[in-house]
Amino acid sequence: MLEIKNLTLTHQKDLKDLVKNLTIVVNAGDKVAIIGEEGNGKSSLLKLMMDEALIHGYIDFEGDIQRDFSTYVYLPQQLPTELEGLSLNDYFFADFEQELDYAKLYRYAQELHFDSQRFTSAQRLADLSGGEKLKVQLIKNLATESEIFFLDEPSNDLDLETLTWLENFIQKTEKTVVFVSHDESLLAHAATKIIHLERIKKKQEARTQVVNLDYHSYQKERRASFDKQEKTAKKEREEHAKSMEKHRRVKQNVEHSLRTTKDSTAGRLLAKKMKAVLSQGKRFEKEAANLTELPIQEEAIALRFAEVEALPLSKRILQLEKEKIEIKGRCLADSIKLSFAGQDKIGIIGQNGVGKSTLLKQMYQKLQGRADIRIGYMPQNYEELLKDDMSPLDFLAPSADKAERELVLSRLASLQFTRDEARHAISHLSGGQKAKLFLLKMVLQKNNLLLLDEPTRNFSPTSQPQVRQLFREYPGALIAVSHDRLFLKEVCQKIYCLSETGLEEVAKEHI
Structure with a gap:
């Protein structure tokens, strides 16, 4: 159906x-x-x-399609x-x-549990929740005649029930599906081929890999390849260091x-020997340039909550009693x-549009300003706290203290930020880079209470295991709104489902 060379x-x-x-060759049903x-x-x-017309004006391409x-x-x-601005009826x-x-x-x-009577509603699409916007697009687009589906982050903002439905749909449909995704569960259940786009050598070089494997098999193969290359590179460097020392x-x-010889004949022989030694040194320099490259994980997240003073186990942080969630009355x-x-x-967790993000914001408003806790907040919409014209360095180190800013620069470098990216406007950053800023800010501030709204949604699938580990080892308290099944199972001790009648605890095995 599609062939690219x-x-x-x-x-x-x-x-x-x-x-x-x-x-790559994309065959029918792939x-x-x-x-x-x-x-x-x-x-x-x-x-x-x-269609190449869709990238005209900002991307050039070479090759055959x-x-x-x-x-x-x-x-x-x-x-x-x-x-x-369209109403549901017009859409x-x-x-x-x-x-x-x-x-x-x-x-x-x-x-998808969307009331079909709303098809003729005058409600604007802009007023729907993020998940509902995606859901109505799914319903309409999948009901349109087509030979191939192109889906860009189809799982973003969907509730767990709809995510499961989407996985089953992609698995079982006879149509060809090409999709971009960060969702590890969706990738593991649905993908039969993987295209991995990477930027290596300090983001200066693109590397593109295609594998005809399911996602879990690709993960294992990639890890094994990384470990093998790392072992080879370290061994070569050790041997080269020994040769250089000799x-x-x-x-x-x-x-x-x-310097000490007084014999002219011996001096000429020594000079000749020095020339050979210097020549050998140049060969060693050339060898160093051709050593196996030490692999660097572009997605690496080298963070730990190392200095957080956890709150007492029995300390009551928040008690909600008959709380309401209201939007526009x-x-x-x-x-x-x-x-x-x-x-x-x-x-x-909870269905789209039930008010999960609103509930988290209400909690944040109640807890802000408390002197007995150090609260960190990661909103779903990063622009609530990030200003487009601010730099990552200014966001993380608002003071002019030189030592603090150097520390922040070094921590940003460990998250694969270049020096230029650390000083450029936040508006130039990707969603994943903005998410890393929130993680780093919470680490630097040593927050012992975190409120997180979809904390993994903008991280690549290869980064997400590290994000889960970061929060799994976090010694403080956290409340997270999430549709990420692996995050919920690995990080959260208790899971509650929000519905119009309140919060009800859900067993992990039902996620």
Whole structure:
């Protein structure tokens, strides 16, 4: 259905390659996942696969692309701006040229628990929750005739029930699916081929890999390859260091003999020997340049909450009694009860639009300003706390203290930020880089209570195990709104489901 040969994508602005020498054949029925860190060109590659006109003006490409399909469906990462002002009625029914399979439309609405009576509603798409925006796009697009589906982060903001449905749909559909995803569970259950976009050598070089493996098998193969390369590189460096030390001693001995000899004949012989020694030194320098590269994980997150003073186990932090969630006068949930102590780790799930993010914000407002806790907050919408014109360095070290700023720069470097990225405006950063800023800020501030709204949503699947480990080992208390099943199972001690009637505890095995 799709054949790509020797494809290279280059960003017009900075002339950096995003994709390098990609060759792949996508056959009918394939489920192809594109993975990689934020900003590595995943969405651009997805668009190019559909139509090169979609990347015109900001991406140049070289290579051959053959498309053997005439109809496709595209689900973008965010609701297009031009659709935000539409009512649900206009979104579903105003486009008379688009042919919908109405049997599928109403079937998908039922399966995704979206009230089909809302199809004719005057409610604007912009006023829906993030998950509902994605859900209505899924319902409409999947009911449209197509040969291939292109999905960009289809699991973002979806509730767990819908995520499970999406996994099953991608697995079982006979259609070809190409999708960008950060969701490890979705990748593990649905992908049959992986395209991994990386930037190596301090982000100066693109590396593109294609493997005909499921995600778990790819993870194991990649880890084994990384360990093998690391072992080889270290061994070569040890041997080279020994050779250089031996060379240094020989050079010192010859230099000493040259300085002390008074015999002209011996001096000429020593000078000749020195020339050979210097020549050997140049060969060692060339060998050093050709040593096996020490592998660096682009997704590495070298962080630990090492100096957090945990609150007492029995300390009552928050007690909710018959709390309400209201938005614009409409009650979303009532009779919310929650008791939260000093080292509890709690996960909150629930259907899209029920008010989970609003509940977390209400908790944050109640706890702000308390002198007995050090609270850290990671909102779902980072712009609530990040100013676009601020630099990462200013966000993390607002004072002019030189020592503090140098510490922050070194910590940013450990998170794969370049010096330029540390000083450029935050508006230039990817979602994953912005998420790293929140993690680092919480570590630096030594927060002993964290409120997290979808903390893993912008991290690549290869980064997420490290993020889970960071929070699993965190000694303080946390409450996290999340749809990430692995995060909920590995980090949270208790999980509560929010509905219109309040919070109800859910067993982990039911997640």
